Amino acid sequence: MNVLIQVGLCLLAVGALLGWAVVLRLERPELLTRIGVRSPRRLLQMHLDYVVMGVILIAVGVALPDLAGWIRALLIAATIVNPILFLPLAFREQWSKALPYRVVTVLSFTAMSVGTVAAAVTGLGA
Template sequence: MIDLVRVGLIELAAGTLLGWAVAADHAMPALVARCGIKSPRRILQAHLDYIIMGIILIAVGLAVPGLPQWARIVLIIGTVVNPALFFPLAFRESAAMSMPYRLISVASFAAMTIGVLAAAITY
């Protein structure tokens, strides 16, 4: 069985580590620009979103230990992909206009919605 709390803690750790990239942008913006990041604010958004998504998984994992496996998988997909969608935008804002980006965004938000609704119903 997939442990939502464990995955949530991994996402929380990833979000925390991204905080270093945010700090680097404040301390050494030229270095961040040399890495090809054109919109550092998107890294900040990913940092915050991974922390939020990690907390959501931890909360759901503790509150609804009987959540069906399919709902756990769908919820994890949503919480991993949603914050990851900020990375392409950090390098190229126009990525948001591409059809693959839009389709992945819709699928990811649908996964979050279905997963959270399943948790609410199961609880």
């Protein structure tokens, strides 16, 4: 099976499991507070983003099974990192202003942008 599809299925599974955090947010918010979560909506964002990223990888893997390795690498890295960027913000929103956070965010968004555009160009040329 294509590696993009495999990783996409794993991301969908992670997104599905994170749905439990959403349930906790609604049903037992004190449990999240107890472990230090200050912005539980960030967990909802992470849950949704992993589902979306999983679907993107599966779609690209199905549409472009022979995609160049460097494009696959960019897409995989970005689809794993982008959603996880919500996790530190669930504990402390101010971390979004920290230089390391901003550098990782820019690198991850750049990887996603370059990877998706390169995939589109490859697909249009096929």
